[in-house]
Amino acid sequence: MSNSTITASPAKDAKPEKAKKPASLWSDAWYDLRRSKVFLFGAALVLLLVIIAAFPWLFSPVNAFDPSTCDLTRARDGLDGTHWFGSDNLGCDTYSRVIYGARVSIIVGVVATIVTSLVGGALGLLAGFFGKWTDVLLSRIAEIFFAIPSILGALLILAVVGRDNAGIGSVVLALSLLAWPLVLRIMRAAVITTKNQDFVLAAKALGAGPIRIMIRHILPNALTPVIVVTTMNLGVFIAAEAALSFLGVGIQSPDISWGLMIADSRNRFLEAPAPLLFPALFLSITVLAFVMLGDAVRDALDPKLR
Amino acid sequence: MASKGEPVLEVRDLVKHFPLTQGIVVKRQVGAIKAVDGVSFDLHRGETLGIVGESGCGKSTLAKLLMALETPTSGTVRVAGKDLANAKGADLKRIRRNIQMVMQDPYTSLNPRMTVGDIVGEPFEIHSEVAPKGDRRKKVQELLDVVGLNPDHINRYPHQFSGGQRQRIGIARGLALQPEVIVCDEPVSALDVSIQAQVINLLERLQNEFDLAYIFIAHDLSVVRHISDRVAVMYLGKIVEIGRDTEIYDRPTHPYTQALLSAVPVPDPEGRENRERIILQGDPPSPANPPSGCRFRTRCWKAQEICAEEEPLLQIRPGADHPSACHFAEVHDVVHAS
Numbered sequence: 001m002s003n004s005t006i007t008a009s010p011a012k013d014a015k016p017e018k019a020k021k022p023a024s025l026w027s028d029a030w031y032d033l034r035r036s037k038v039f040l041f042g043a044a045l046v047l048l049l050v051i052i053a054a055f056p057w058l059f060s061p062v063n064a065f066d067p068s069t070c071d072l073t074r075a076r077d078g079l080d081g082t083h084w085f086g087s088d089n090l091g092c093d094t095y096s097r098v099i100y101g102a103r104v105s106i107i108v109g110v111v112a113t114i115v116t117s118l119v120g121g122a123l124g125l126l127a128g129f130f131g132k133w134t135d136v137l138l139s140r141i142a143e144i145f146f147a148i149p150s151i152l153g154a155l156l157i158l159a160v161v162g163r164d165n166a167g168i169g170s171v172v173l174a175l176s177l178l179a180w181p182l183v184l185r186i187m188r189a190a191v192i193t194t195k196n197q198d199f200v201l202a203a204k205a206l207g208a209g210p211i212r213i214m215i216r217h218i219l220p221n222a223l224t225p226v227i228v229v230t231t232m233n234l235g236v237f238i239a240a241e242a243a244l245s246f247l248g249v250g251i252q253s254p255d256i257s258w259g260l261m262i263a264d265s266r267n268r269f270l271e272a273p274a275p276l277l278f279p280a281l282f283l284s285i286t287v288l289a290f291v292m293l294g295d296a297v298r299d300a301l302d303p304k305l306r
Numbered sequence: 307m308a309s310k311g312e313p314v315l316e317v318r319d320l321v322k323h324f325p326l327t328q329g330i331v332v333k334r335q336v337g338a339i340k341a342v343d344g345v346s347f348d349l350h351r352g353e354t355l356g357i358v359g360e361s362g363c364g365k366s367t368l369a370k371l372l373m374a375l376e377t378p379t380s381g382t383v384r385v386a387g388k389d390l391a392n393a394k395g396a397d398l399k400r401i402r403r404n405i406q407m408v409m410q411d412p413y414t415s416l417n418p419r420m421t422v423g424d425i426v427g428e429p430f431e432i433h434s435e436v437a438p439k440g441d442r443r444k445k446v447q448e449l450l451d452v453v454g455l456n457p458d459h460i461n462r463y464p465h466q467f468s469g470g471q472r473q474r475i476g477i478a479r480g481l482a483l484q485p486e487v488i489v490c491d492e493p494v495s496a497l498d499v500s501i502q503a504q505v506i507n508l509l510e511r512l513q514n515e516f517d518l519a520y521i522f523i524a525h526d527l528s529v530v531r532h533i534s535d536r537v538a539v540m541y542l543g544k545i546v547e548i549g550r551d552t553e554i555y556d557r558p559t560h561p562y563t564q565a566l567l568s569a570v571p572v573p574d575p576e577g578r579e580n581r582e583r584i585i586l587q588g589d590p591p592s593p594a595n596p597p598s599g600c601r602f603r604t605r606c607w608k609a610q611e612i613c614a615e616e617e618p619l620l621q622i623r624p625g626a627d628h629p630s631a632c633h634f635a636e637v638h639d640v641v642h643a644s
Contacts, residue, residue, distance in 0.1 A: 198415040202479070205373045205407045206429050207399040216428075220419040 029300035036300070042292030049286055052099055053106035060096035065254070069093065077272075086274030088265055094275045098282050101256040105286055107168055108241040109234045112175040117230050120180035124187025125222075129195060129214055139188070142181035151243060153178045158249035171241050171250045179233065186229050190222035197221075228298040235290030242283050258283045312387070313348035314486045314519050315372075315405070320345045320381035320391075322367055326594060339594045341367040343543035344381075346620075349487065352513065354520040356534030356551070358527060358566070362590060364543040365523045369491040372521060373407050374398060386486060403433055406480040410492040412472035416464040422475055423460035426450065429482035436483060449478040452515075454508060470501035474508065481512065489521045494529060506533055527570045531555055539563045542593055542601040545620055549628025559626045559635035562602050600633070608634045 033039045052059055062069050070092035077087045085094035127138040157174040158166055194200065200217050208217075244250030245259030253260065258279035265275035323338035342364045349355050359365050370376040372383055374390050383391040390401045409415035416425055427446045430437045437445050447457035453474040464472055473493060480488050490509070494502040510533060512518060524530050530537060531551055538548040539562065547560040558564045565584040572581065586605045591597055597604050603613040612633055622628065623635035 198409050199417040202415050207402040207432050217417055
């Protein structure tokens, strides 16, 4: 903006959309993102995967949950016109199973991300803002969870839950329980940096209460690093869900999960590679898409990397 | 100019010691930084008190104490007769309406995620009894107009303004609650010289318009002289000399004031050659362990034994017309040129 704005006569009719446009960090970031090939590619892939997860029947003529579509006589058949990705040990269509398996991955990724962001973010805000004993208590609890190796910890939690009760809910629970301390730490650090800034002091001098200061002044200015980590975490959670299902403690049959499909077909891999390769390929693409998205968001939001 | 009557701000024996602690689990106090150590002054309606001193002398801590952003170790701050320093909750909130602040750095004192309308209107949201909801937007626009900003820019964000304009936004925020006292903590030191003049003129105009009293903290002596009715000179947490601007600038009696004034740049190449320069030796002592007696004695050319033994009180000395905290106070004009 030029310095002439102070003396300029109100030229509001001239460019009304420019005056309204909040040329803030977010709009700058959005401007960068729209020009980033990595972001556009990642976002397109994620969008496609979300649509697949929401409406799998649009992509697959066969309902993978219907056991009558499986034909044992055609088990481990190669690729052909009816079974595009071949068929698995039970003669079920791999293509439709891959399509229907997207839902579990997306749900686990998104829900675990939301839970960890809300829990870790809220506790991090409290720990950073109030400091002292609140901070000591919350940070130590977080460190206890942080010290547990993630896959081992998740295995343990899911073993306690038991195979009969295992499913999307327990996988989300296990992943969230182990991942929220990371968000807490990042939020806490960002809040501590923000709370010492002059505008927070100015709000205090006006007589603003702690809730107003937290919500109106600190949170909006401390959110950026949390958003970056959150976007990156999506891919990590999806990979972790597949790993847990592969190990047999995550999603259980008859639910469909890419990790479970890989586990089921690993013993006959040399005989019929298709039922293992295709879910693995989709898993890789999904994780890659979210990691690309996270990378692009970080590049756009982190001024230090510019 | 200074009108007599009830002072709008009374500060008495204000002390702020920051404890120095040792140990990680069990903290024990091993000393204290004496940032502000026994400061008293009065401020009347429509008056400006300039506070000068070098970095680390406690000016900004004093400002924070006046704004109740720090709790004083002892002493009182009375705003319009009510004790601010020891008030809590709703009382404190009510008293705050009478004392507001303009901060030093216009780039960090405005929330970058809020529009100008939200920033200037926030005082009304916090003190909702001041302005009914429907009027707020109009009031904010009036305030922007008063400080010389375009009221149509109410939806813009701080980074869309220049430094001087941002400082005007900060001033508008300070004015919103119609306070009687505004504490200006180095309000122009982050601005260009040309913009400094604009902001100072604005502050003077607002003072006349609203009968405001200013505490004007700065280290630029010319700026302080220009705007102040009275000036207090601080050294290591204490006021060493206080008086009307002419008394301080033309007839300084404390050696520190004299040294400070002799360092003011003079816009006259010839006079600059001949005038006296008092150069102080050494650094200011640590406020954690100030010298006994007079705090300035370690750097003072007049120091005698009595200075180490007896603390000089801030009082009117023989041969002077305003209070000075020096045993050997005498008038010595160092800046006659300016």
